[in-house]
Amino acid sequence: MPSPNPMVARADVPRRSEIEVHQASRLKDALEVMAAGAAEGKPWMPVAGGTDLMVWITQRRVVPARVIDIWNVDGMRGIEETEGSITLGALTSYAEVRRSEVVAEWVPPLVDAARWCGAAQIQSRGTLGGNIAGSSPAGDTLPVFSAWDAELTLVSTAGARVVKFADFYTGYRQNLLQEDELILRISIPKPAAGSLQVFHKVGTRRAQSISKVMLGFRGHLGADGTVEDVGISFGSVAPIVLRMPRTESAVRGKVLDTDTIDAAVRVAGDEVVPIDDVRSSATYRRRVAQNLVRRYLTALSKS
Ligand SMILES: Cc1cc2nc3c(=O)[nH]c(=O)nc-3n(C[C@H](O)[C@H](O)[C@H](O)COP(=O)(O)OP(=O)(O)OC[C@H]3O[C@@H](n4cnc5c(N)ncnc54)[C@H](O)[C@@H]3O)c2cc1C
CATH class of the missing domain: 3.30.390.50 (CO dehydrogenase flavoprotein, C-terminal domain)
Structure with missing residues (x-):
């Protein structure tokens, strides 16, 4: 039998246009929408860069009824240095990591991991939060967050909680995130000088x-x-x-x-x-x- 023409829509694959999409721009609004969806049993799946999720939808590995686009949500970007750590917003892209002098100074292996993730298109859209939440054991940035004792800040309408990266994964592609929660940021302790x-x-x-x-x-x-x-x-x-x-x-x-x-x-x-x-x-x-x-x-x- 000839293989199906990939350009012809198959009847059993839901059209992307059937997925309900919410465009969020403020963190508070995004969290309220997610909380309401979880409460009514129709959760919203976040999409950041979409470089994983769009592939999974096309492959029917996930078929979300509702997607909340967080790409433009405020307060989830930026790389900051404090006395003891560096903090990266979950929407930080690989391209931003590669350009960051702070990351290059304190955690150069994260720049290397970002450099080898996909090609320029993926590096422009793919985010650290997406790499972490995707929970693949082959996610390139994960060994760095793990070995460097990173912490994640998870946020919902109930507030923020900080979890150790070491505790985040509970099984193959499973993690601690609740249906109404987002990864807000990642903190990495600065390694000792000369490490x-x-x-x-x-x-x-x-x-x-x-x-x-x-x-x-x-x-x-x-x-x-x-x-x-x-x-x-x-x-x-x-x-x-x-x-x-x-x-x-x-x-x-x-x-x-x-x-x-x-x-x-x-x-x-x-x-x-x-x-x-x-x-x-x-x-x-x-x-x-x-x-x-x-x-x-x-x-x-x-x-
Ligand atoms: C051609 C190609 C090459 C690739 N190469 C690599 C590679 O070399 N190395 C590698 O590790 N990966 C690679 N990937 C996978 C992917 O690009 C990365 O995992 C990327 O970091 C995903 O980020 P994203 O923002 O696009 O995630 P999305 O696709 O938007 O989301 C992925 C998952 O994370 C969830 N999510 C996203 N952000 C948040 C958040 N802030 N809070 C809670 N949940 C969230 C989404 O709901 C979804 O379940 C590749 C993908 C493609 C298509």
Whole structure:
């Protein structure tokens, strides 16, 4: 049988014009609309840049009855530096991250992650909040937020709550967001001066490909040469972005000699839980994850 012509609308796919759309411009109004929708059992699904959601709708992976466009909502953009952290509005695009001197100074791996997300069109429209809420274990910015101990501010008409990024994901593509809630902003604590900070993406190629494995790594040695602080997170090796507390414990407070690094690499091999899929095999992903842990612990030992 010939494959269906993709240009011809199929009867079983709802037309986009049947989706109710609300254009929001003020945060308060957006939250009130979302609260009312949730209360009446007809929730509004937020759309920010639409680079994920429009694809999911076309593929019928989600079929929202109602969509609230938050792209122009006030108070959800901007990158700010405070004494102890940098804060990014959830609507911050990859292009804005790439242009930001504050991010380049304090968390350069986030600039690297933004640089390798899609191409220019995706970088102009795709947002950090969308990457986080999309909850894909292959979301490129997630290992950075995870390893850097980021916090998320979630907001609804009931008020704001701050959740640790580490607690945000509850399962494969599941998170803590309620139907009436938006991610408002992301805060990243500033790493100690002199920290080694890395984002490393492994894919078929670096741009325009979904990652097979990616790593967010930050580490800092104390004056005595032991590991004073370390954060290690992987994407695409588990159902959710994976912080590696056991691997971190294997090196924290220790001198990074060969035995310590070898032991940490073994722990890392146990700690990741990769799967075989169309992009790669579990065996390859585990080996790559271990190689990356070895590479950056060795680099940290020489920093
Ligand atoms: C060609 C192409 C290439 C891509 N390449 C990459 C890549 O290399 N790396 C990568 O990680 N991703 C990639 N993506 C996926 C996508 O671009 C990113 O995940 C992007 O960050 C999504 O942001 P958005 O604003 O477009 O999200 P949207 O599509 O608007 O929304 C995605 C989801 O998040 C929810 N949402 C959005 N904002 C909020 C908010 N503030 N509060 C609560 N919920 C919210 C929406 O309801 C929806 O469920 C690619 C997509 C395409 C089409």
